[in-house]
Amino acid sequence: MKTKRMAKAFTVLAPAVLLGSLLAQPASAGVLMQGFYWDATASGTSWWNNLGSKANELKNAGFTAVWIPPVIKGASGGYSNGYDPFDDYDLGSKDQMGSVATHWGTREELQKSVAMMRSNGLDVYVDIVNNHRNGDSGNWIFSYKDAYGNAGGGRFGKGQYDFHPGYNAQDANVPNDDSSFGRDLAHDSPYVASNLKSAGDWMTKALDIQGYRLDYVKGYSYTFIKDYLNYGAMAGKFAVGEYYDSNRDTLNWWSSTATGGRASAFDFSLREELKNMCNSGGYYDMSRLDHAGLAGINPGAAVTFVENHDTDRDSAITKNKALAYAYILTSEGYPTVFYKDYYNYGMKTTIDNLIWIHEKIASGSTTQRWKDSDVFAYERTGGNHLLAAINDNGSSSRTITVATGFGAGVTLHDYTGHSGDVVTNSSGQATITIPANSYVAYSKSGITGTFGTTQYAVTQEFAGAQDLDIKPADNTQLVQVGRIYAQSGKPITAALYYDTASWTASTNIYLELDNTTGAVAATKTYYNTTAQGTALTYTPTTTGWYTFKIRSYSTPSANAKPNYWLKTTYTAPQQ
Known part of the structure; x- marks a missing residue:
């Protein structure tokens, strides 16, 4: 059992160990916010509006992406948090299962939220639940x-033969089939596979999404996952899978081999170590952090985390x-x-400081500098270098002397504020003190800076079909297509594509934009001779909701109500 120690100075005797299997990362690898939790609600507004209103604050704190909850209608309508998916084409826009809105809000509010996050330079990753469906009346229909x-x-x-076991036996490329979550979709059915991919493509275009979190990837074929992520608008976008397993080699196999590197994996193996470290009251062996988790052997595939909506409820770090x-x-x-750690549990100030360190200093490969039962120290060797150390001893500070890559006579500053400045000796070594139950993050003094914002427009598609x-x-x-929330002074462009089958010379579609x-x-009128994708353009003078409406005229009976695709490009306000 680990014992407590009095504060004492140590000098490193062994040479530094380079974590040779770790891959270098760019200077700013980004920080992801999980933008929800179980049973999250926003008083007086929708959750989508809540996230949109926080976009500017999140960007200013250094976040680069937001993971949002499942967006399609669940089996309990407004009571469903989305992990019991019902209709692949209902984003909170159909009156079914007891509500129009999902638990998180309406499609209109969702599109506005995504547009505001993009306006603040944030990427948006949507939670995809492709393992199962819920909400039939007991007959698989x-x-x-x-x-x-x-x-x-x-x-x-969907019907009985679109699910297992009705279709046939489960695909052999399924790591761990579990039908307890709902009706188990038959991804090996061409009908199911084709329609899931089409629905994902439609959703991606409707919202303008940059990536995906894949729920319960153990439950369905990894060959389908590769096909899904390489289809249509989803091709080339970021993806991370929830492969709930604490074996880092299994996680590495799934990400690197099973999906061919197409998807990263949440690092449950590292999270298990971190939970043990935090909850052990100082009796954890800190040397276990050396090469810990998937991040220790394949950091490019590892999405690391401390808590999520499941662990917070079932196995929280206390x-x-x-x-x-x-x-x-x-x-x-x-x-x-x-989200809960950041906003609900009072950790915002602590996390903001660490995000700044991550984005401004931490980069490059990792060199281990010290490890024993109380302290783990390591240096990130990119950019200005970062010397970090963690001490889990709850009663004693620790002072250690370690080799560094900073060179001789360099003043180092602890950017956490937990310890004082130090100067490297003639050999480039640094003597640092880590307070009890705390951490330090040293680099060259004088590093400053805030986070700028690249404002992005969105291209969100409204597909009209019965x-x-x-x-x-x-x-x-004249029917409403949809509304967009646009910033004044930034142009709105709406490119229309439409089905001209059986049209005559007089057939046309009228498109209108209301302020x-x-x-x-x-307004713009489109004929059979008008080039597909011809755009209506307008620059708003007021920030707010702008409404598209459409109608067809003189249509033939064979195509009385033509389908269309309206690709709207606009910029939402940042606040």
Whole structure:
């Protein structure tokens, strides 16, 4: 059993050990915010609006991406957090399962939230639940409303033979089948596989998404996962899988071999070590952090985390959580911050400091500088270099002397504020003190800076078809396509693509954009001879909601209500 020690100075005797299997990362690898938790609600507003309102604050703190919860309608409508998915084409826009909105809000609010995050330079990753479906009436039949509210008219209906065991035996490339989550989708069915990919492509285009978190990837074929992530608008985008396993070699196999490197993996193996470190009350052997987790053998595949919506509920870290964040935000891997830790549990100031260190200083490969039962110290060798050390002894500080790559006579500053400045000796060694139950992060003094913002426009697609959630170009009425929340002074461009089958010379589609007061701001009429993708453009003078409306005229009976795709490009306000 580990024992407590009095404060004492040590000098490193062994040569530094280079973590040779660790891969170098760029100077700023990014920091991901998990933007939700179980049963999250936002008083007086939707969760989507809540996230959008925090986008500017998150970017200013140094976050680079936000992971949002599942977006499609769940089996309990507004009560579902999305892990019981029902309709692949309902983002909170159909009146079914007891509500129009999902638990998180409406499609309109979701699109605005994504647009505001992109306006603040943040990438958005959506949680994808492809293992199962929920909400049938006990007969394995899934049918959905169409754009006019007609039951059974929605796209991608499903029956008994679209699930296991109805279709056939489970695919051999499934690591761990578990049908307890819901009706187990048959990804080896061409119908199911094709429609899941099409739905993912549609959702990606509707929102303008930059990546995906894949839920329970043990439950379905990794060959399908590769096909899915390489399809349509999803191709080339970031992905990370929830492969819930504490064996780092298994995680590495899934990411590197099973998916061919197409998806990263959440580092459950490292999280297990961090939980043991924090919860052990000072009796954890800190040398175990050497090459710990997937990040220790393949950091380019590792998405590291301290807590998530499941662990917070089922196996939370109950002590000294700051030590765990200190580790993932100074080490290699792609670190994730949990919303509740940041906003609900009072850790924002601590985490903001560590994010700044991660983004401004921590880069490059890792060299181990010290390890024993109380202290683990390591140096990131890129850029200005970062010498980090963690002491889990709850009663005693530790002073150690370690080799560094800074050179001789260099003044080092602890950017956590936990310890004083030091100067390297003639051999380039540094003598540093790590307070009890704390951490330090040293680099050259004088490093400063804040986080700038690159403002991105979004391109969000409204697809109109009777079997979707938006009506086609109706020949009997002017119908609403959708609304966008646009910043004044930034142009709105709307490119229209449409089905011209059986059109005559007089057939046309009328597109209208209304301003924030409801007045007509711009219009365009499209004929059979108009080039596909011809755009309506308008530059708003007021920040707010702008509404697209559409109608068809003189359409043939064979194509009375043409399908269309309206690709809107605009910039949302940052706040």
